[in-house]
Amino acid sequence: MDISHFYLERGEGEPLILLHGNGENSSYFCNQVEAFSAAYHVFALDTRGHGKTERGSAPFTIRQFADDLLYFMDAHGLEKANILGFSDGANIAMIFAIKYPSRVNKLILNGGNLNTGGIKAATQIPIELGYRITNAFAKKSPGAKANAEMLGLMVNDPNIPLEELRKIKSPVLVIAGTKDMVKEKHTRLIAESIASAELKFIKGNHFVANKNPSEFNAAVLEFLRR
Numbered sequence: 001m002d003i004s005h006f007y008l009e010r011g012e013g014e015p016l017i018l019l020h021g022n023g024e025n026s027s028y029f030c031n032q033v034e035a036f037s038a039a040y041h042v043f044a045l046d047t048r049g050h051g052k053t054e055r056g057s058a059p060f061t062i063r064q065f066a067d068d069l070l071y072f073m074d075a076h077g078l079e080k081a082n083i084l085g086f087s088d089g090a091n092i093a094m095i096f097a098i099k100y101p102s103r104v105n106k107l108i109l110n111g112g113n114l115n116t117g118g119i120k121a122a123t124q125i126p127i128e129l130g131y132r133i134t135n136a137f138a139k140k141s142p143g144a145k146a147n148a149e150m151l152g153l154m155v156n157d158p159n160i161p162l163e164e165l166r167k168i169k170s171p172v173l174v175i176a177g178t179k180d181m182v183k184e185k186h187t188r189l190i191a192e193s194i195a196s197a198e199l200k201f202i203k204g205n206h207f208v209a210n211k212n213p214s215e216f217n218a219a220v221l222e223f224l225r226r
Contacts, residue, residue, distance in 0.1 A: 011037025025051025
């Protein structure tokens with residue numbers, strides 16, 4: 001693998017890996033790291049090309065990020081981990097659990113989506129327009145190329161087929177905001193398609209972990225402790 005992840009590490013015990021969303025970094029989980037590290041060995045990663053983790057030369061795709069996670073776990077001697085993913089992080093976590101089921105203990109999917117159809121039009125349309133514009137200038141401007149790659153994750157990915165999703169056997173908590181940018185019926189579809197999944201909606205928008213941490217953290221910890 002051609003990158004080395006920047007990550008925050010806190011606590012002891014069972015590993016719990018936190019995966020942030022598009023264009024963010026591990027600091028998104030500022031209200032989770034300390035709370036979870038009281039009971040778990042927490043690793044909050046910066047995904048490839050995000051935060052302090054270098055871009056590298058491999059493809060900039062959700063599936064590549066899932067392979068990057070496998071490399072991270074191997075490098076840190078983590079045979080199995082609980083994984084909490086938010087937004088694109090949830091999409092990475094889903095693909096990781098499909099490809100490498102033996103490496104997953106419990107899975108928390110916060111605000112994930114299977115495809116672009118799962119996102120409300122008011123959010124998705126500006127993303128697609130932005131992608132087209134930045135992509136048009138990508139060859140002339142490194143900044144535009146970087147922006148196009150980032151937006152491309154929300155236009156060309158993750159495209160997870162339902163039959164693949166149904167392969168997930170780990171215990172799963174699907175969690176979303178009551179006013180999430182992911183359509184409620186889409187979140188319900190994800191939960192219904194995983195036999196071992198339970199579903200929880202928390203008051204707030206897409207960013208409930210950050211904006212409503214007390215309720216979010218309580219739901220996650222209750223699920224993990226069972």
